[in-house]
Amino acid sequence: MEDEFGFIRKITPKQHHQESLQEGIGDDAAIWRPIKDSEQVVCLDTMTEGVHFTRRTMSPAQVGHKALAANLSDLAAMGAVPEFYLVSIAIPPSWNENELREIYEGMDSLALQYSVDLIGGDTVSTEGPLVVSVTVIGRVENGVRLLRKNARAGDVVFITGVLGESAAGLSLLLNNKLSDDVKPLLAAHQTPMPHIKEGRLLAGLKQRIALNDVSDGLASELHEIAEPSAVSIEIERDKLPVSEHLEKFNSEQQLNWMLYGGEDYKLAGTASLETFEAMKQQFEECDLQIFQIGRVTEKQSAFVYITDSNGKRALEKKGYNHFKK
Amino acid sequence: MEDEFGFIRKITPKQHHQESLQEGIGDDAAIWRPIKDSEQVVCLDTMTEGVHFTRRTMSPAQVGHKALAANLSDLAAMGAVPEFYLVSIAIPPSWNENELREIYEGMDSLALQYSVDLIGGDTVSTEGPLVVSVTVIGRVENGVRLLRKNARAGDVVFITGVLGESAAGLSLLLNNKLSDDVKPLLAAHQTPMPHIKEGRLLAGLKQRIALNDVSDGLASELHEIAEPSAVSIEIERDKLPVSEHLEKFNSEQQLNWMLYGGEDYKLAGTASLETFEAMKQQFEECDLQIFQIGRVTEKQSAFVYITDSNGKRALEKKGYNHFKK
Numbered sequence: 001m002e003d004e005f006g007f008i009r010k011i012t013p014k015q016h017h018q019e020s021l022q023e024g025i026g027d028d029a030a031i032w033r034p035i036k037d038s039e040q041v042v043c044l045d046t047m048t049e050g051v052h053f054t055r056r057t058m059s060p061a062q063v064g065h066k067a068l069a070a071n072l073s074d075l076a077a078m079g080a081v082p083e084f085y086l087v088s089i090a091i092p093p094s095w096n097e098n099e100l101r102e103i104y105e106g107m108d109s110l111a112l113q114y115s116v117d118l119i120g121g122d123t124v125s126t127e128g129p130l131v132v133s134v135t136v137i138g139r140v141e142n143g144v145r146l147l148r149k150n151a152r153a154g155d156v157v158f159i160t161g162v163l164g165e166s167a168a169g170l171s172l173l174l175n176n177k178l179s180d181d182v183k184p185l186l187a188a189h190q191t192p193m194p195h196i197k198e199g200r201l202l203a204g205l206k207q208r209i210a211l212n213d214v215s216d217g218l219a220s221e222l223h224e225i226a227e228p229s230a231v232s233i234e235i236e237r238d239k240l241p242v243s244e245h246l247e248k249f250n251s252e253q254q255l256n257w258m259l260y261g262g263e264d265y266k267l268a269g270t271a272s273l274e275t276f277e278a279m280k281q282q283f284e285e286c287d288l289q290i291f292q293i294g295r296v297t298e299k300q301s302a303f304v305y306i307t308d309s310n311g312k313r314a315l316e317k318k319g320y321n322h323f324k325k
Numbered sequence: 326m327e328d329e330f331g332f333i334r335k336i337t338p339k340q341h342h343q344e345s346l347q348e349g350i351g352d353d354a355a356i357w358r359p360i361k362d363s364e365q366v367v368c369l370d371t372m373t374e375g376v377h378f379t380r381r382t383m384s385p386a387q388v389g390h391k392a393l394a395a396n397l398s399d400l401a402a403m404g405a406v407p408e409f410y411l412v413s414i415a416i417p418p419s420w421n422e423n424e425l426r427e428i429y430e431g432m433d434s435l436a437l438q439y440s441v442d443l444i445g446g447d448t449v450s451t452e453g454p455l456v457v458s459v460t461v462i463g464r465v466e467n468g469v470r471l472l473r474k475n476a477r478a479g480d481v482v483f484i485t486g487v488l489g490e491s492a493a494g495l496s497l498l499l500n501n502k503l504s505d506d507v508k509p510l511l512a513a514h515q516t517p518m519p520h521i522k523e524g525r526l527l528a529g530l531k532q533r534i535a536l537n538d539v540s541d542g543l544a545s546e547l548h549e550i551a552e553p554s555a556v557s558i559e560i561e562r563d564k565l566p567v568s569e570h571l572e573k574f575n576s577e578q579q580l581n582w583m584l585y586g587g588e589d590y591k592l593a594g595t596a597s598l599e600t601f602e603a604m605k606q607q608f609e610e611c612d613l614q615i616f617q618i619g620r621v622t623e624k625q626s627a628f629v630y631i632t633d634s635n636g637k638r639a640l641e642k643k644g645y646n647h648f649k650k
Contacts, residue, residue, distance in 0.1 A: 029368035043354035128453010
């Protein structure tokens, strides 16, 4: 890039949306005044060219969108309201300034939907592939704890949407099958939407809820609930909702994508039956999806099982690296 | 790396120091409860192998130390107390797990000196050079604003330590001149110490102070004060304190390193003469250094000048990329 200072001026927001922000981009650091009776929540997620995306599977704007979406999804899994984000980009010579601007535009257009302000970052050069890292800060009401360790025996296991679409979309992209009817699957991979609204509804219940976002695949996420909670989880194959866009694929393929595909950014969690009934009603009123897919048991701690017509089998804690040979 | 989950367990702190921390590493995001009557401050800084360091100039632990130090220095320039940090690392196959642990150990040992807690991050793989990005969060009392735009005509210009040592150290490293007597210069480059204590003293004065940390070189930093403040700054060559370790180099070389070398992580700023007198006394009491090096003028906005026996000349806003051909 010719002029780092000039580029930073171009991507610096003209206005901000969070009233708590005191100083945004332009000094050594940003300053905000926390909202009363709230706690702050922070997470960070990094995407690397060739590992998490390639130029063939994602446009620059989609890279930006997804890098921010992955972080917003982590905040959703804490029931938080996103407020601010910071961006680190290591830029190889093969990316030009227009493409870089598109990355920021992809982030900006998603950020706008949640009134999230860009308040800092760093742009550096690298001889290697592009690395983009996003830090997101948000807030949640004091004492709300939608933690993975909250699962208890007897809980209902739920998800807030269909799974597997992102992995299916990637598979189609890698195999160059880009007909019009698969556009929703491509969009699921390229511009996934975090379940912020769902997370906020769950936080609003002020109940014990275990929660995780589905970034590495359902099997892996349920393990991340089972382990710290010291419980086992059983899900039922027949209760997993199948996306209408996946109907043309065979059942084994569907299941593989649903369990191990990842990057769906829906929320998976557990709650008591009573809490689940309350959330089901609230989700219905808001026209949002929620599905019961299994139960939490105590037998044999920290296992995750699936049952189908052939019986019950344990699910491994694995996702997969889509681009690794 | 064989096992990301195993590695994260290894680098996860066994204890934390900030009482405000509610949840550290282990869930989708970290949670803390802000301290009353404080504002939050956040910044992010990224270092790339081959651009900001090489394996020849820095050990893995030094890379970790410096990546965190650069961020702590930004917080120092806001007068803030550092509280938390998050780390993103994109790891090439050429770095082994031991070296990665050393990076974290380098950060950890600096963090410990300020009771700063590691609360999140992401480790990903890359085919390119190593990229490490650190986000630091801190707090400062409500209303303290040590901003670059605070300079006013008539102000004293000051720095909180000698400059140029880091650039000299790098030059020695690159030229393989590693005798015992230059060890302080090598340390200045490899394990610089942020001026957190100095920043806190300045914040405690509760006066109008313009402040910046010297990461890109004094000339560049003074421009970053002059521009938003719409003032010009004049410094005097004879008032720039020269490190005893730089005495063996000629005056031109010294000056070049002091003005353009960067990575010294001292603080540079401006304040009224009255405020400067108060800070001088406080710094003396705490056995800390502070030097008056010039004045703020209004003539011809946003210029930075240096005067010496040959008269007055304008300084460009430039630093230099040490590793670029």
